[in-house]
Amino acid sequence: MLSTPLTAVLALATLSSASVLPNTKRDAILKLPVTTVNQTCPLTKRQDLVDLANTQTGTRYLISFSIGTPEQTVKVAIDTGSSDTWVNPTCSTSGGTADTALCNSLPVFQPGSSSTLQDTGVPMNLAYGRGTAQGEYYKDTLVLGGSTVTGQQFGVATSTSDLPNGFMGVGPGIELTGYPTIIDTLATEGITQSRAFSLDLRGVDSTTGSIIFGGIDTMKYTGVLEKRPIIPAALAPDNFDRYWIYMSSVGITKPGAAPKTYPAPSNPAGQPVFLDSGGTLSRLPTTLFNAILADFPTATADPAGSGIYEVPCSVAAEDGTMDFGFGNTVVHVPFHEFIWQAGTNLCALGVVADDSSFVLGDSFLRAAYVVYDQDNQNLLVANAADCGTNLVAISKGVDAVPSITGACGGSSTSSSSSTTPTTTPSSSTSSKPTVSTSSSTRYSNSTTTPTYPSSTTAPTYPSSTLSTVYSTTTYTVSSCAPTVTNCPYGHLTTETISLYTTYCPVEATYTPVAATYTPIAIAFTPVAVAFTPVAVTYAPVPTTYGPIQSIVYVTTTYTISSCAASVEHCPYGSTTTETYATYTHVAPTGTASVYPYVTPTGTGSVYPYATASSKGQEYTGGAGKVVGGAGMLMLVGLAGLALL
Template sequence: MRTTAASLAAPLLLAASAHALPELSISKRDAKLATSNVARGLVKRGGTVGTNVFDILTYSTGGAYYANVTIGTPPQDQVVILDTGSSDLYFDASTAAACEATGPYSCRGGTFTPKDSSSYTIVDASPAFNTSFGDGSTAVGPFAEDIVGIGNVRISNVQFGVAETVNSTTGYAIGLMGLGYSENEATTHIYPNMPEVLRDTGVINSRLYSVFLNDVGETSGTILFGGIDTTKYTGELATLDILPDVITGAVDQFITTVTSLSATIAGNTTSLFTGGTNSIAAYGNSDVALPVLLDTGSSAWSVPTTYYDDFIAPLFTYIDQDGYCSCSHQDDADSVTLTFGAKLNITVPAREFIIPVYNATTDDPLPYGDGTQACAFMIVAAEPTGEGFQTLGDAMLRSMYIVFDLDNGQLALAQAAVNSTARPSVVTVSAGPSGIASAISTAYSGAPTNTWSIAPEVQNATASFSVSTAQSTIGTATGTAALPADAQISSGGETGSASSSGSSATTTKKGGAAGLVVPGVEWSGVWVTGTAVMMAALGAGLMM
């Protein structure tokens, strides 16, 4: 979901934000799916589906994590933002004015042409899909149904929005795959979104998926529906109950608490705050714990201004008043350690939250005042949202392996095994409250059943799904091969070629915050022209 930190209270109709994701690569399904049924094009129940996720820094301020999917018959390639902070699936129409234009607010990553799909049908005419975001961006059009391809499956009658009119205010317009609870969709008639579609078709057992963004220096990460890859994390996998939304009183967003925070600077470790509860008491001013939304659609960690002024700024003295520093500090051994729910510690090294800044038009690095490259500090101060929580974005999530368990209203977290070269070891998670515990044999800490009301899956859906294996896998290319052609950057600044099927590609800049303004530097191609606005934008997801 796209918002700015100045208006981080979530979109008018959606409940979270969308931002950068590394390669959205879906892992192979469980081996038991390789049956005679699959040979006939059908998918047996109870497996997993995965695909790669990738980070394209030049597409939005601060970057974003994307995935390759297809839509229609014959399939049309699309790039979508992978967003745990919103719930709708939608694609930009090729006829939208923004998609026929050029410039930093035009469409990128593929557009959808309904007339070229023989399987396309309109479910609810425009403006049934009508969503507004906190940064002023909008998307309007009809709701439709068609065949969606992801990983090695193609699913018919999947509902999605078609943005016939799209207005992006903070970067390129790109389609979106919202993975939150369907209750937060931008419609009065909620529909099964991707976690529910995969569950309803029997491809996976329950509304559960795992996200691994990988190190900031890597282009590729993964999302795995229906299972857990035990090679993608180290130590204990710990489960926490999701907190209910302070407004709705139900579990319908991925909110947990940071109950302690420490920082290690120049070899010295300082406890910044500790205590508080992993309960609704954390929403109160007297509780020190910070409620946070785990949002792959946001680039930065937004913290209350008082916490930033009292705890962060005094220690990170090399960060200037505008939120910048020399990129030489990426190599410092500094880090922060967050404790989630008084149960699990996650350590985040400085390189994950001190991010290079590039010019949005030329892709050239921006200089800092001392002649080195400029970096942005991805822990930002933010005003209250009115919802009781702030967003915890990719700068922190890259160091975490996260299992989003929608059915049970829980999150399972562990320290990410970034840059692991281990061969994937995928376990399928069965339905029910003991699904994760049954799948993980060692180093697992469970949690009691969440007693708060959990947003249910869509009932009495009008669509009748069918699923088949794709003729070739969709979106499982890794590295720069996963990036769309117009996102390829060669060392000489020329564009290379790539596709979701995994063609070769040139190297690309990664790990940076694109399109930002550094004090004292003028670039005609920069999207955001005010430092305060820029730092606000870093606090949340910016792309549709």
């Protein structure tokens, strides 16, 4: 969700925090639906002075799964910009009216209702581009689309701000967090063959997309999957482990005009960009942004100074594209996808200027099909499309992601056509594997009701009921066309999609509960203290002091736990100590008179004094604030672009 780099405290669990247990489902592919929630604010052209940043993120991409025993369904936002999964945002501080309504409509996880929940005792402190979350890490059983992972660590928030939903972070895993994330555990427990997934957000007119753990869908993109190496942290703009890749070009194709390419970046490798599904807008260097802005002469700056530029909504209807190049592949983003529908008759460019954090957010990802290969440190990019469904597993090794050309035609525009799988005879020459299917429909109802402390009066609050209908289809691959390499013959794949979700407000009734409080008497016994006067004769003592230099040093000890794949002779386990001076203070020279301290005389009563317990140290510095005990400084990746 972040759109700017931040530092957060991530309390580390041991590397074995997720139990490694055999799983009865060996599908190698896990596809989950991603539901879009369009949050446009009620702004109009007559309300231009309202800060566009108050509209929050515009479109959120939510994913459902279950936690605990018995299962409790939760719904969180999918986020390639962070790595932690957590639930239970605080709705009263979630943001504006639209965010509060969204937060109240989502189910709440009740930790006390799960018999398999394990409390790690490790605090959770996360900071995003806009918003924070504090709570504690737990472990429990998670069910994702019919596949079960055990002992998975996740966070349960107790206090959040400006965040209407939790997150499933699918950024870099254990190397960054110190504990196995969901992607790590799926591979460890054999549900997927490698730590890789593909993301298909679809266009603004589509209500569903998908995330496929351990697989790709060759009927959701056109052309080839362009392989782009992830930029190592040491070479990344912010020196953090994120999904950084080099973008080779940016251009525009206006209606009826020839394609135009903007000046190339000074770096021969290209412009570094970070792909973040949690951010509505993209962020590019000022020079490049100004070149783009010049091609939208009707754009006007937001008077509130958010950096967002308004454009007439008619621009979104024009037949033009923004063109983003990656090697031999150019992703064409239609104006319809690139322009942000921020409110009623209020639209904005899908990009802002930023010289510190370069992000391709949803204004780009809606038109792209992206495969995130953590094991091989690659991203693979293609133009998104939709001409059906054909799931192919991602295997292991250097060429784990299949080199299959997209089955759709040349159109790069996403559509909302049906993705119902079809059965083809074994003699077919299609590149789509032959499958036999069985399907079932599952109904899931969840009721969201707020919890309030006991009181003598209990008001009535509205609650909501979410009813989701799922369709589950099981595929068994029986044959492949000659063009398919590494045919997954005999593999069983289960696909679960949500057919529709209904939201109904329900009036909840609460029975008053009388609270009884018993006073506790506390008695203090005075202690008599007598003071004897002491006669003191003294004279001032001249004291001369010279310059005093005070130097404060900080010593940090590092233990190397892992190295990037490119590092030879990794000094694993070695310990390095670094000492450096933080600041030096010099006191001036002067003369002063020193007088002895006179002991007071008298009598009085002394009462016991209770020492307050310490909450912990605070560290303020860098790009965020760290509060907590003996944890390690870790990174939480970018996540929420339009949270400006």
